[in-house]
Each structure stands twice: as structure tokens, then as C-alpha cells.
Amino acid sequence: MNNESPDQQFSLLLPVYGNDEPSQFERAFASATTGQSLVPSEVVLVQDGPIPAELELAVARATKSCPVPLNHVVIDEQGGLAQALTIGLERCSYDIVARMDADDVALSERFARQMAKMAEGYDLVGTGMYEFADDTSEVLGRRTPPVGAAAIAKYARFHDPFNHPTVMYRKAVVANAGSYEDIGLMEDYWLFARMIHSGARVENLPDPLVMYRVGAGAYARRGGKRQFEAEWNLQRALRRIGFTTRLQFARNIAMRGVYRFVPVGVRRILYRRMIQRGFSDVSSESASYGKASS
Known part of the structure; x- marks a missing residue:
């Protein structure tokens, strides 16, 4: 369920790329969405370059099960984490953004x-x-x-x-820096x-x-x-x-x-x-x- 209070609204920024393991990604995604006592207002999932078929299926399952709006941003050629996060931040709807990696657990x-x-x-x-x-x-x-x-x-x-x-962090402060x-x-x-x-x-x-x-x-x-x-x-x-x-x-x-x-x-x-x-x-x-x- 999405957060209703404006002062609790934030975006989750999660990059994924070809070397990420599907099972680890799904666990990370679930821990940062349905597993949270305070659920993100949206998820911005940045795909940095092509990914294997099995990981594509994992991303599709995560997208389908996501309890909040999800913006799947696809970068055609892998450009690295800095570029993926910069592009992802531009797509975040809220000023407060939470980072998450595709193989960790929140x-x-x-x-x-x-x-x-x-x-x-x-x-x-x-x-x-x-x-x-x-x-x-x-x-x-x-x-x-x-x-x-x-x-x-x-x-x-x-x-x-x-x-x-x-x-x-606050997106505006990140941009200012x-x-x-x-x-x-x-x-x-x-x-x-x-x-x-x-x-x-x-x-x-x-x-x-x-x-x-x-x-x-x-x-x-x-x-x-x-x-x-x-x-x-x-x-x-x-x-x-x-x-x-x-x-x-x-x-x-x-x-x-x-x-x-x-x-x-x-x-x-x-x-x-x-x-x-x-x-x-x-x-x-x-x-x-x-x-x-x-």
C-alpha cells in the first residue's frame, strides 16, 4: 500500500545490471518493498544495459508484485553505476530518495x-x-x-x-552538489x-x-x-x-x-x-x- 502522508513520501532507487543474480535481486526487491514497515511511494528500477533472460523474468515478477508504482528505466548500453544512478534520480518523482543494491537485504x-x-x-x-x-x-x-x-x-x-x-538523501541536495x-x-x-x-x-x-x-x-x-x-x-x-x-x-x-x-x-x-x-x-x-x- 502506498504512503498517504506527504511527509512520508519517497522514491526507492534500485539499479540492476547483467551480472546480478535473479534470486538475489528478487530477495533484495522484496525486502525493500513488501518487507518494509514503511513502504516506498514508488520504485525506480534502472536497468543498466542488457540482462540475461532469467534476470528479465525476475524483474518481470518483481514488477508484477510491486505494491506501488514502478518505473522501469532501461539503458540500452551499460554505462556504469554513476550514470545509472544519475539517470534514475532524474526519474524519481519525490525529493527524498532511498538507495538500494540488487543483491543486499534491507x-x-x-x-x-x-x-x-x-x-x-x-x-x-x-x-x-x-x-x-x-x-x-x-x-x-x-x-x-x-x-x-x-x-x-x-x-x-x-x-x-x-x-x-x-x-x-534529498534529490535536490544531490543535484546541487x-x-x-x-x-x-x-x-x-x-x-x-x-x-x-x-x-x-x-x-x-x-x-x-x-x-x-x-x-x-x-x-x-x-x-x-x-x-x-x-x-x-x-x-x-x-x-x-x-x-x-x-x-x-x-x-x-x-x-x-x-x-x-x-x-x-x-x-x-x-x-x-x-x-x-x-x-x-x-x-x-x-x-x-x-x-x-x-
Whole structure:
């Protein structure tokens, strides 16, 4: 059933592409629609390029079972996540938009809790999340993001402070910051940094409200020459707009850059330690005073 109260209306933006598994997509779709205590007002499903027949059937079933209006946007040739999300945002009817990936699982209170926070005047609200591989009953880890504007801003100078698949934001504020721009696997980090830099009101809910699927190639994709180049471009961009200092730029290139070339096994260990230590350190500092990019 659609939301009747105007102050609870929002769009669900969900991209899907050829490599998504049909069963995972259907589970993700159901968890973000019929599985929510607060159902989206509409779904904008962006198909990024051609998809296999089995996934087409899954999309058709989801469309048929969707309890709210669904806008199926088809992009003829795959152009990547940044383009898919930019096109999808343009098709969203409501200013508040919730992100969802096609292989994750949203817990039932996710949208209700985020909308309650958005009602306080925030422009971007993320949440914590659990990580899993195949079975959601086997949790591999938990990402608890920094809470509070000061802690988020501090953390953002080195890491993405939001878990991208969990965010809810205002379309107008995203557009004001320049929307998504393709920059490797870090288009979300770059967008969120610009939103913070432009004065957006941001917050995180520390509780895990999304179960995030960690694929087999997750850590491999974060390494290599191409990803180092993306890292270099991101850090130069952050420095160019004055989001980071010269010292922070040098630190980030030295630490995050080297991370791109270590063996995958070592990268996995370092990533887990950086996430756990970084979030913990920033959260503790906040008492005195954000598929997440790495």
C-alpha cells in the first residue's frame, strides 16, 4: 500500500545490471518493498544495459508484485553505476530518495527509521550494516559508521563516511552538489564529500539496517593500477575543492595508494582493520566535539 502522508513520501532507487543474480535481486526487491514497515511511494528500477533472460523474468515478477508504482528505466548500453544512478534520480518523482543494491537485504524498519531522521531536516542519512557472503544468518562483519556531523566530517577526510547501499538523501541536495560522477569505484565517496563540503546536513544511524553482500571479488576490485588511478583522481579532486589539506592529501595517497597494490589477502585484512579501527576512533572522538567505498 502506498504512503498517504506527504511527509512520508519517497522514491526507492534500485539499479540492476547483467551480472546480478535473479534470486538475489528478487530477495533484495522484496525486502525493500513488501518487507518494509514503511513502504516506498514508488520504485525506480534502472536497468543498466542488457540482462540475461532469467534476470528479465525476475524483474518481470518483481514488477508484477510491486505494491506501488514502478518505473522501469532501461539503458540500452551499460554505462556504469554513476550514470545509472544519475539517470534514475532524474526519474524519481519525490525529493527524498532511498538507495538500494540488487543483491543486499534491507531490514524491515530501515525506511521508517531513516524517514524519521529525514523529518528532522537532514539531507543525507546513512545506516550501519551487516556483511554476509551467501547466507544472511552467517554475519561476517558489522560496519558501524560515524555519528554526528563533526565525526562524519572528520572521518570523510580519509574514508567514505557512509555505507552507500544504505543511504537516503534529498534529490535536490544531490543535484546541487553535482550528482554522481564516474571516478572508479568511488563515485559515492566523491558525491558525499561534495555534499558535506557544500553544507548538507548529514547523519548516520549506527544500527545495522541493511545486510550487505560481500562478493568473492570484492577485495580484488579494490586493487590494481586502475583503482590506484581512480584513487589518485579522487584525492586530487578532494584537494582541489579544499575538502582536504595538503598534509591529508599526502597521507591519503601514501596510505590508500599503497593499499591498492598489496596482495588481495593482505588487502582484506587491512580493510577490515581500517574499517573497524577508523569507525571506532571517530565515534569515540565524536563524544567530545557513511557498497561503501574504501
